[in-house]
Amino acid sequence: MENKILVTRSSMPPIEEYIEEIKEMWNTHWLTNMGPKHCQLQSELKEYLNVSDIELLTNGHMALELSLQAFSPCYGNVFQRDMRENGKKKLEVITTPFTFVSTTHAIVRNGMEPVFCDINPVDFTIDVEKLETLITDYTVAILPVHVYGNVCNIEEIERIANKYGLKILYDAAHAFGETYKNKGIGQFGDASCFSFHATKVFNTIEGGAVCFSDAEFGRELYRLKNFGIRDEETVDGVGANAKMNEFCASMGICNLRHIESEILKRKHIAERYDERLAGVAGIQIRHQQKDVESNYAYYPIIVDEKKMGKSRNEIFQDLKKQGIYARKYFYPLTNTFSCFNGKYDVSKTSVALDVSKRVLTLPIYSELELEIIDKICNIILE
Numbered sequence: 001m002e003n004k005i006l007v008t009r010s011s012m013p014p015i016e017e018y019i020e021e022i023k024e025m026w027n028t029h030w031l032t033n034m035g036p037k038h039c040q041l042q043s044e045l046k047e048y049l050n051v052s053d054i055e056l057l058t059n060g061h062m063a064l065e066l067s068l069q070a071f072s073p074c075y076g077n078v079f080q081r082d083m084r085e086n087g088k089k090k091l092e093v094i095t096t097p098f099t100f101v102s103t104t105h106a107i108v109r110n111g112m113e114p115v116f117c118d119i120n121p122v123d124f125t126i127d128v129e130k131l132e133t134l135i136t137d138y139t140v141a142i143l144p145v146h147v148y149g150n151v152c153n154i155e156e157i158e159r160i161a162n163k164y165g166l167k168i169l170y171d172a173a174h175a176f177g178e179t180y181k182n183k184g185i186g187q188f189g190d191a192s193c194f195s196f197h198a199t200k201v202f203n204t205i206e207g208g209a210v211c212f213s214d215a216e217f218g219r220e221l222y223r224l225k226n227f228g229i230r231d232e233e234t235v236d237g238v239g240a241n242a243k244m245n246e247f248c249a250s251m252g253i254c255n256l257r258h259i260e261s262e263i264l265k266r267k268h269i270a271e272r273y274d275e276r277l278a279g280v281a282g283i284q285i286r287h288q289q290k291d292v293e294s295n296y297a298y299y300p301i302i303v304d305e306k307k308m309g310k311s312r313n314e315i316f317q318d319l320k321k322q323g324i325y326a327r328k329y330f331y332p333l334t335n336t337f338s339c340f341n342g343k344y345d346v347s348k349t350s351v352a353l354d355v356s357k358r359v360l361t362l363p364i365y366s367e368l369e370l371e372i373i374d375k376i377c378n379i380i381l382e
């Protein structure tokens with residue numbers, strides 16, 4: 001279909017700009033393995049994101065998975081006690097189910113146990129009131145998600161983590177370029193992971209990054225993204241291959257030149273939705289957080305069927321009939337996926353369950369025309 005409107009559309013630089021960027025590779029033949037484009041993007045992102053250090057990876061998922069692995073020397077005490085007491089390791093990571101599947105899989109694929117905390121109904125991030133009760137002797141880390149670019153309760157998470165000696169790994173896939181109290185969002189926690197997937201505010205086609213300040217963690221992460229190779233003859237880590245290649249880095253260099261205007265256009269779109277949907281009975285719109293410079297990554301609405309006279313699913317279908325593809329994001333919750341065979345008690349995350357059944361993210365991308373936004377709003381309000 002020609003005029004299908006999807007929930008997002010990948011940002012691309014002018015083709016000439018990209019060709020110019022990749023041209024010299026036909027002389028250098030340096031296509032991957034931390035080449036000049038990789039290094040350039042790394043230093044540009046470090047500055048743009050206002051962080052002390054950053055490592056580039058193949059995608060956001062590997063950023064999460066390898067960060068959890070890179071922390072592992074710090075799990076030593078818990079690990080040894082577990083071996084002593086149970087003869088097996090059990091490491092728990094507290095997270096939320098209201099996220100993309102990647103967050104939960106990163107924990108499970110590290111052989112760790114996800115412990116699901118509920119979300120708060122205002123900004124959909126981890127409910128810090130319920131967080132502390134989930135900490136056990138096995139807890140080693142907290143993995144909160146900045147959902148839709150809404151920033152988690154950073155101070156409270158930090159207080160709890162410090163009290164119990166836990167690592168904090170933020171899933172910041174939705175929070176590219178945001179600031180909290182004028183600091184880059186990637187500065188918080190022990191590490192923050194970004195995704196540069198094609199569908200995100202900033203993309204490198206596929207890509208991701210980890211921001212951190214601890215040099216030891218950085219060395220560990222670097223080694224893990226390159227098979228665990230320490231030097232030509234020493235492999236002392238069981239790593240993966242998660243190196244960003246030069247074509248992806250080049251795409252990032254180009255897209256980064258346009259990022260400010262991309263985010264500004266998104267802001268205008270979000271404000272148009274606000275104008276049309278604020279105050280409508282039965283629709284909860286985005287929550288503007290204090291001290292946060294937003295990136296307008298998503299435009300979620302929460303539908304109250306009783307007050308609206310229409311359910312989330314009905315609105316989804318009404319839009320679809322007109323060629324507009326909104327998304328039930330995040331639905332279903334990650335703790336309900338069939339790969340986990342009903343292992344997790346979903347009633348323990350009842351707010352997340354309720355929100356997941358009522359949320360709809362509306363199309364938002366820099367080139368979305370105002371008339372289309374009005375059309376979308378008319379369909380919703382009709």
Ligand SMILES: *Cc1c(COP(=O)(O)O)cnc(C)c1O
Binds near residue numbers: 059100207
């Ligand atoms: C996109 C996303 C990821 C995974 O990133 P990829 O780059 O697609 O691997 C992880 N967490 C969240 C919340 C995301 O939105």
